[in-house]
Amino acid sequence: xxxxxxxxxxxxxxxxxxxxxxxxxxxxxxxxxxxxxxxxxxxxxxxxxxxxxxxxxxxxxxxxxxxxxxxxxxxxxxxxxxxxxxxxxxxxxxxxxxxxxxxxxxxxxxxxxxxxxxxxxxxx
Amino acid sequence: xxxxxxxxxxxxxxxxxxxxxxxxxxxxxxxxxxxxxxxxxxxxxxxxxxxxxxxxxxxxxxxxxxxxxxxxxxxxxxxxxxxxxxxxxxxxxxxxxxxxxxxxxxxxxxxxxxxxxxxxxxxx
Numbered sequence: 001x002x003x004x005x006x007x008x009x010x011x012x013x014x015x016x017x018x019x020x021x022x023x024x025x026x027x028x029x030x031x032x033x034x035x036x037x038x039x040x041x042x043x044x045x046x047x048x049x050x051x052x053x054x055x056x057x058x059x060x061x062x063x064x065x066x067x068x069x070x071x072x073x074x075x076x077x078x079x080x081x082x083x084x085x086x087x088x089x090x091x092x093x094x095x096x097x098x099x100x101x102x103x104x105x106x107x108x109x110x111x112x113x114x115x116x117x118x119x120x121x122x123x124x
Numbered sequence: 125x126x127x128x129x130x131x132x133x134x135x136x137x138x139x140x141x142x143x144x145x146x147x148x149x150x151x152x153x154x155x156x157x158x159x160x161x162x163x164x165x166x167x168x169x170x171x172x173x174x175x176x177x178x179x180x181x182x183x184x185x186x187x188x189x190x191x192x193x194x195x196x197x198x199x200x201x202x203x204x205x206x207x208x209x210x211x212x213x214x215x216x217x218x219x220x221x222x223x224x225x226x227x228x229x230x231x232x233x234x235x236x237x238x239x240x241x242x243x244x245x246x247x248x
Contacts, residue, residue, distance in 0.1 A: 002232040003184050003192065003199055010134065010179065055134065056178035060127050068127065070194035075127055108126040 006049040007092055012066040014057035022061045030065035036084040050092050063103045075103040130173040131216055136190040138181035146185045154189035160208040174216050187227045199227040
């Protein structure tokens with residue numbers, strides 16, 4: 001296996017401590033999901049052209065376990081172990097993104113707005 | 125910062141032991157390169173739309189430290205700390221891939237060919 005790849009799948013394996021205020025993908029089982037993607041591709045002899053990779057935090061924590069497929073930039077989440085075969089078969093092999101598993105970006109917590117700069121004149 | 129991103133940069137931070145036969149990106153300084161990408165994007169206020177992520181082994185070890193930019197699937201390597209500002213300015217901001225830093229895929233070790241199956245008849 002060597003780049004470039006026909007498709008490149010990134011599975012977030014970021015892990016936060018159990019008492020962290022935000023959930024994290026590894027704490028929700030994403031390492032097993034990464035392994036399942038790798039196995040499903042190898043089983044089909046596709047791991048020379050499609051690569052599954054662990055990644056750091058994809059910043060979609062509220063929707064995790066998070067997965068993104070490039071170059072088409074299709075995001076999935078939350079992904080379960082049971083979804084892996086579906087994504088591999090329908091999308092990675094068949095070329096049709098799995099609409100029902102697409103990430104709902106509206107559920108992701110946005111960073112707090114920066115407070116507007118003061119319009120008051122500077123006192124000299 | 126939240127997906128989807130206009131551009132998504134993955135920096136391999138796989139680390140092998142010092143005595144491993146194949147080099148690895150983290151052992152060649154890729155964690156500092158990842159940090160430099162994150163800082164360069166934040167400095168320009170671009171980290172809401174362009175994300176730099178650590179990744180597992182991208183299987184381009186001989187060309188590492190390895191970096192890939194999606195959705196355009198442009199591969200760079202070996203990338204040095206000094207190259208980060210160039211890639212950010214010319215490619216991520218300017219939209220023009222940095223031709224001189226592109227990865228030479230011919231340098232990557234391919235997996236060994238599987239031996240052909242024997243054509244001899246099975247002895248019963």
